[in-house]
Amino acid sequence: MDLEALRHGNFATLGTAINDWSMMVKQLKALETRARDDMRAKAQRANWAGVNATVSREFITKTVGEFSDAVAQATSILNILRDTRDELVKHRDDLNQAIDRAWKKKLTVVGVAGGGFKVYVNVHPEPPDSEQAMKGVVDELQGILDRATTSDSTAARALTALANQADHGFSSAKYADRDSAADALEKAADMAALAKDAKKLTPEQLAELNRTLAQHKNDELFAAEFATKLGARNTLQFWADMSSLHLGARDSELHQLQDFQENLSTTLATATLSDADGMTAWKRQVIEEGTKVYTSDNPAHPTRGPMSAMGFQVMSSLMGQGKYDAEFLDAYGKKLLKADMAPTGGAGMNTNDLWKAPNQLTDLVFGEEDGQDPMVGFMKALSHNPEAATNTFADKEVFKHSLESIRYTDRDAAVAGALEAAVLGTAVGEVPSEPVPRSTTQAEIMRMVTETIAQPDGASLVTKETGEHFGRMASGYMPEINRALYGEARNSVFLTDSADPDPFSQTDVGRFLYEVAQDPDGARQIRFGESIYTASSLEAHIANPSLYDGETKEAITYIAKNAGLIEGIVAHSEADAQIGSELGSEKEENDARKRTGDFMKAIIGVGIGAGAAALVPQTVAGAVIGATASGYFGGISGMAVDRLIDGRQADGALDRALYATGKGLDAHLESATLQTQDSAMDALKLHRSDLPPDATQHWINDAVRQGWTNSDSFLEDRHKRPSA
Template structure:
């Protein structure tokens, strides 16, 4: 920085800029509140149809989010500019004070341009004869001290100015269109993030020299900053796409076979690196757009560690996908990468896809943890499971969906595929308990219908459940209980409340065969039963607390809901009886564990009032408020009571003398369980909302309806599939 620029520069313009940005931030705060509380809130409650269900709803959501990002970005810019102005004014004061002190000692400071200056002493003839005037050496020391002091101040001022320019450019470039959600409390925090990224990238360029202690220190920094947009982008850009993949290749080779604390360190590194790159993927700067394009272009490159003996390393796609198992990656980036991987995988055919990725890579292990990372589709599916929008895009094509489901017979990708499908049809990322679920879009309902159709296909469709997909299918069925109920409800479908954009998009025969197949998997069955119990109890509470939700009598409501509960759980019970389940004790224990696990998971949804239970399973009143547990608190909610009874009282007990459900007694024990559960939920709702209906009469209505539905279940099964005789 030039000396005169600091001393005489017009900082009033910078002050005016700070004032303007402060005013802008306040105005954007008002617009953000209006967008969230008015625009988006009304859009969320609206019943969209046709094109509006997708295009308009998405436009409103994105517009509201842009106002939030605009406010965040304006706030960050304001703080960075304000901090920089305060610092520069302070440095101006410091340098002027230093020059004034020098002048008192007859030292002159002159700006010589281009960031240089001189300090010289004003020598007088009488100094030579005056012992106190100072010798030539003392004069030179004073010159040097003043020069060094001024240089230090100028260096700090230049650092303040340059770091502000760097972080502001990075911040503004984050979004090519719209605004960034990067938030910083001050200029220094942003500058420290950028500096930390540059330091780590420099270390990653020389992985061979990194000791385990170095990796641990690397982890500590990355754990702190992996969610910071400026840190993530600067790290990725400094290391480059090829350098990033080479770094991870070197790490997996150097620490192959890691055990104990070393294994934990490497697992943490893989997680932190994945989370950092996920954050970086959201930057839309020109440099990061090039970075993402070039990274995908490396998917067929052979990456070898420096000391590796074998000429066969890892495909770029194997390395990329191994880092996608953690983190929420940008939708557009995932779309581009997924499109190319799907194309290659489909070209190999269902049976050949495993050979495509694993043949010749027998020694490869680019994952610290489960699996070895040879199949890049596994990591991709995990990446999709954390981004519901990209997951929905991935499976909109029935051809792609059918191919991926078909490959599960020849690969180990069933479980990650299941997680990706869950995200695709529910709109909620795997493991996300804090985000309210959106209503099912038409595209999501169609994917769910296509999954059900694939499982319903005679001659092997049901076998998909055993390819690692059973638990996910059960969760998906739970989330789609409103649409499933309407598939069985026919003329009385309006009783089954839903916010789905396509509430009648599921085929009854496909639903029947799907539920029948999923019921044979213990975790899948637990999902169906938990979902049905939640929806039934919430539905009862909704209608009994708000009679205006259905244009009919309460008696009709009770009959329709009870019959539906009997039908759905009847399909489960009859399917198990038909299958003559073997290995009874093991199946019982597995089911009980799955039921408890899903019940505990559901309590997390209920206690927060969020998750995909909030919209998909908890019916809404006419005011748009979720009823039951999400509305009145978990402890006293009808849904909460139903879940507690389900997990504590409906677990199977004892294999007895024969296989589970092999006798009529076991089958009807299950019928009696759903009957009792439904009657209890009815009684809870009547009591909670002080509804004036005879308790015993209402219970009897429900009992008869459940039994009717249970019997109908056998008919639905017989109409939809071939069943064993006798």
């Protein structure tokens, strides 16, 4: 910073810029609110059809997201400009005050060519302490100029970094002031320097690196700067070295390294969201390095030999946490899948031999996995990014290969999790914050899932690792499943805003439910989904009889009949598999049921839209709610979940015996009937319906039992069963 420039600095222009940005933020916030509360809300309630059901709705949703990012970026720019202006004004005032104080000491300060300055004594003879006084003034002035230079240069660097984060659109990075943005960039450079050589990293430095990544792993500027400074090759080599150096870690060291791997994974995921030139090159090079072998020696174990791993294995082992950029995952996945699908044989066969060699010592994951199969980490990354997951499985060949490969590998849970994200549109384990309508692509992937598992050899794809994922997928598609199972009157009773409301065949979806229910976790997910959907649908028709063009009694009986059919399929599947005799313990079963119920209630509790997105037809939500947010699809569904949690507690050996006998089927039928009746009674009371309660219970009793009876013949006609 030049002395004269700061001394006579007029920051009026910067003040004008701040005022302009302040007005910009206000206008963008207003636009964001309108886009979110008006444009997106209408788009989510609209009964789209054809191309509009996917393209238009998706475009509107992304546009609303851009408004939100624009507000974040504009706010960060405003904060940095305001903070910098205030700092420069202070530095200017400090400088002028220091020059005034120097004058009182008979010292004059003048600027010189090139931006420097000189201090000299302006009286003769010179006072005896003038030399020391001049040195003090020089040091003080230079300190002020250095601080002003830091304010100016770091602000410029932070603003440039923000602008470079996104090639198109805006960055969602948020900073309250210049210092926080500058600090993030400085720390990122320091941490990248520490990670340059894993062999030289001391325990104290590793702890510092871990703490800093944990603090800044979701900070876009920090993450992009860290990854860029470290470089793609160094990132891969660093992790290969860390894995080799700490192979066999136990106890506290193991826990620290697990934590570090999660923080590094999330940091790199955040970094990929950046479109800055450095990160664009980083992402491209990581993909190019996929087939390169990274070798690492461990000086502490010279006789063990070097550990070798391909770039794909190293990078995928760092994809377990965080949300990686969709475009990066698309490009990375294409190259990885090309390699994974290269071996000859049937779909999914021989892929394991490609990555796992006998007696291989490579262990890239601190925990139960070893990271040798790069598809595991990649599939986990897809499970955190629904957009990328849908893009990946839209390729039918990739879908078939990936799903079939779980027969021959240990990637069961990872593939099933990625498929769950692909068809539901939400990251695994994430409570949606807004409606997530199904696109034709998602519905087609779900159709392929049901069709594959419905095949004679499809049962082997449902394992203890995949059952819960398939069960959640079934819950998410309850409207479409109900339509497929019922057939007649479905268009006016079982409503959905899915771009493809009828993707399933009746036989496939029935066999799919049966196979998934063979797994206890899968059966539990289906039951919760069915109960919530049934309760919500009953409430919709009771609250607004005009939804169905016939008598409400008919709508109620159709819904109850399907509830009996689905519950019957699940119960017969459990009885055939004798699941009851294999319950680990009453506590395990009850805890699992509570976890499932709490998660379902969290979805419902987010709001009408979010609850409907997972389990309830959106068209019903839109039609029932209208202009009033009166609580449909919240309270009644929540009470249904509570009954499932509290009313179906496993209780000792007797309960387990019931699961495996005819009494178990009777108990399930009774439970399904009461659950459906109670949901209807709750809705009658809440909405002050004039439907007769006793007659309504009678209709539901008959309909559920009819559906239950039909489930047995339904399965006999479509599935070979041990009880047949």
